[in-house]
Amino acid sequence: MNLVKEINRRKTFGIISHPDAGKTTLTEKLLLFGGAIQEAGAVKSNKIRRSATSDFMEIERQRGISVATSVMAFDYQGRKINILDTPGHEDFAEDTYRTLTAVDSVIVVIDVAKGVETQTEKLVNVCRMRKTPIIVFINKLDREGKDAFDLLDEIESKLGITVTPLSWPVGMGQRFKGVYSIFERNLKLFRPHGKQDEEDVIQISDLASPELEKHVDPAPAALLREEVHLIEEVYPPFDREAYQAGDLSPVFFGSAINNFGVRELLDCFIDIAPTPLPRFAEEREVKPLEDTFSGFIFKIHANMDPNHRDRIAFLRVCSGVFQRNTNYLHVRQNRKMKFANPTSFMAEKKTVIDEAYPGDVVGLYDSGNFKIGDTLTEGEPLHFKGIPSFSPELFRYVNNMDPLKTKQLNKGLEQLMDEGVAQLFTREFDGRKLVGTVGALQFDVIQYRLMHEYGASVAFEPVNLHKACWVVAKNDAALKEFSARRRQDIARDKDDNLVFLAQSAWTLKMAQDNHPDVEFHFTSEY
Numbered sequence: 001m002n003l004v005k006e007i008n009r010r011k012t013f014g015i016i017s018h019p020d021a022g023k024t025t026l027t028e029k030l031l032l033f034g035g036a037i038q039e040a041g042a043v044k045s046n047k048i049r050r051s052a053t054s055d056f057m058e059i060e061r062q063r064g065i066s067v068a069t070s071v072m073a074f075d076y077q078g079r080k081i082n083i084l085d086t087p088g089h090e091d092f093a094e095d096t097y098r099t100l101t102a103v104d105s106v107i108v109v110i111d112v113a114k115g116v117e118t119q120t121e122k123l124v125n126v127c128r129m130r131k132t133p134i135i136v137f138i139n140k141l142d143r144e145g146k147d148a149f150d151l152l153d154e155i156e157s158k159l160g161i162t163v164t165p166l167s168w169p170v171g172m173g174q175r176f177k178g179v180y181s182i183f184e185r186n187l188k189l190f191r192p193h194g195k196q197d198e199e200d201v202i203q204i205s206d207l208a209s210p211e212l213e214k215h216v217d218p219a220p221a222a223l224l225r226e227e228v229h230l231i232e233e234v235y236p237p238f239d240r241e242a243y244q245a246g247d248l249s250p251v252f253f254g255s256a257i258n259n260f261g262v263r264e265l266l267d268c269f270i271d272i273a274p275t276p277l278p279r280f281a282e283e284r285e286v287k288p289l290e291d292t293f294s295g296f297i298f299k300i301h302a303n304m305d306p307n308h309r310d311r312i313a314f315l316r317v318c319s320g321v322f323q324r325n326t327n328y329l330h331v332r333q334n335r336k337m338k339f340a341n342p343t344s345f346m347a348e349k350k351t352v353i354d355e356a357y358p359g360d361v362v363g364l365y366d367s368g369n370f371k372i373g374d375t376l377t378e379g380e381p382l383h384f385k386g387i388p389s390f391s392p393e394l395f396r397y398v399n400n401m402d403p404l405k406t407k408q409l410n411k412g413l414e415q416l417m418d419e420g421v422a423q424l425f426t427r428e429f430d431g432r433k434l435v436g437t438v439g440a441l442q443f444d445v446i447q448y449r450l451m452h453e454y455g456a457s458v459a460f461e462p463v464n465l466h467k468a469c470w471v472v473a474k475n476d477a478a479l480k481e482f483s484a485r486r487r488q489d490i491a492r493d494k495d496d497n498l499v500f501l502a503q504s505a506w507t508l509k510m511a512q513d514n515h516p517d518v519e520f521h522f523t524s525e526y
C-alpha cells in the first residue's frame with residue numbers, strides 16, 4: 001500500500017544546539033547532500049545578532065529567515081527527510097519546545113571546545129521528557145577542544161543521557177587525522193575544506209592490523225587502539241531499540257564546516273532514525289498508518305507584509321493522507337475547512353502540494369482561524385496533546401497609548417498570542433492585561449509588531465511577579481475559597497483558565513501550603 005511505503009521512507013527531525021555550535025552549517029551540508037541547495041551559504045543563520053543593526057531590524061530579518069527555513073525537506077537515497085528548524089536564541093525557546101513536539105528524533109550539535117552549553121541542556125531536557133531519540137554530533141574537531149572521554153562524561157552527566165560513541169577521533173585541532181568509525185569499522189582521513197574522496201576511507205575491520213600505521217603515525221595509532229578498546233569495555237554496544245526508545249544516544253565526531261563526518265552521520269541517521277511515530281491525542285493514540293487523516297498545528301507564522309494579515313500555520317500530519325481542497329474538521333471551532341494552496345517547503349522554495357503523508361509538515365494559509373495546538377481531522381473530535389505553554393517568567397502590564405485604536409490592539413494581541421509569541425493574562429479584579437514571556441526580546445517583538453501590523457501603540461509597564469501558574473482543584477469550594485482569598489492575584493489566560501500570579505517564591509510556597517486542595521501547575525497542560 002502506498003501509505004505504508006510513504007511512511008517508511010520518511011524521517012522528520014530537528015537539529016538542536018546552543019547558538020554557534022554549528023547547527024546552520026550542519027543543516028547546510030545535509031541539504032547539499034540531498035541536492036536541495038547547490039552551494040554553501042544558501043541557508044542563512046537565524047541567529048539574533050543583537051549588536052549588528054537595531055533590534056527591530058534584526059527581529060524582522062530573523063522572522064524572514066525563519067519562515068524560509070521553518071521546514072527543509074529533501075530526498076536522499078530514496079528517503080524523504082524533513083528537517084524542522086529550531087531557533088537557537090533562548091528568547092525563542094518556547095518556539096523550539098513546540099517544534100520538538102512535531103519531530104520524531106533530534107540531532108544535538110555540540111562544540112568540541114565548549115562542551116555542553118545551557119541552551120543544549122534545556123532543549124535536551126524537553127527531548128528527554130518526550131523520550132525523543134537523540135544522536136549527538138560533536139563538531140569543530142579541526143580545532144583544539146576538550147578530551148573526547150571527558151566530553152562524553154560531561155554529556156552524560158549534564159544531559160542525563162546514556163551515550164555510545166559510533167565514531168572516534170584520531171587527534172584534534174592541528175593534529176586531527178580523521179575518525180575511526182566503530183559502526184562501519186573503517187578509518188576516514190581528514191582533508192580540510194571538504195576535499196574527500198573514496199581513497200580517504202580505509203577499511204580496517206581489525207584495529208590490530210598494521211594497515212593502521214600506513215595512514216597514521218605510530219603514537220596516535222597506538223592511542224586509537226587503546227581508546228577504542230576502552231570504549232568497547234566501558235560503553236554499551238549500539239542497540240537500535242534502545243536508541244529509538246530514547247534510552248541510548250550514539251555519538252559522532254566531525255567538522256561540519258569541512259564537511260567531514262557529515263555523510264557518515266547522515267547515512268547512519270537514515271538507517272537508524274525512527275520513521276513517523278504515533279502521536280497521543282487526549283482521546284487515544286493515533287497511529288500514522290490509520291486510513292483517516294489527522295494533524296496538529298505546532299507553529300504559526302505571521303505574514304511579513306503588514307498589508308496582508310494572513311499567516312502560515314504549520315501542520316504536522318499524524319495519520320492518513322492530507323489532501324488539497326478536501327474538507328477537514330477544525331476540531332476546536334467544530335467546522336469544516338478546506339485548503340486550496342497547502343504549501344510544502346524545500347529549503348527556500350515553496351510549492352503547492354496535492355497531498356502530504358505522516359511526518360510531513362504542510363504550510364496552511366490562515367486568516368486567523370488557527371491557534372497553536374489546533375487539530376484537523378476527517379471528522380473525529382481528536383485533541384492532540386503535548387503542546388504545553390510554559391510558565392512565563394517575565395511580566396509587564398500592557399498600557400494602551402492610543403485609545404482610538406483599542407479594537408486594533410485587542411485584535412493584534414489576540415493574534416500574536418495565538419501565534420505563541422507570548423502569553424496574555426487578564427487580572428480578574430481590575431481587568432488589567434499582563435503579558436508574560438520567557439525572554440525579554442519578546443516585548444520588543446510585540447510592541448514593534450503591534451505598531452507595524454496593527455497600527456496599535458502600547459507601552460509596557462514593569463510589574464514584579466515571580467511566576468504565573470495554572471490552578472485547578474477537584475474540590476470546587478476549595479478553588480472558590482482560594483480565588484476569593486487571593487483576589488488581587490487571580491487572572492485568566494486566553495482560554496479562560498484560572499491563573500495565580502505569584503509575587504514571589506515565598507508567596508507561592510505559602511499559597512501551596514495554605515491550600516493543599518489546590519493544584520499549582522507550571523505548564524498549561526496537565
Ligand code: G4P
Binds near residue numbers: 024025256
Ligand atoms: P549555529 O547555527 O549553531 O549558531 O552555528 P553556525 O553554523 O552559524 O556556526 C557558528 C560558527 O562556527 C560559524 O563561524 C561557522 O563557520 C563555525 N563552524 C561551524 N562548523 C565548524 C567546524 O567544523 N569547524 C570550525 N572551525 N568552525 C565551524 P562564524 O565565524 O561565526 O560565522 P561565518 O562567518 O563563518 O559564517
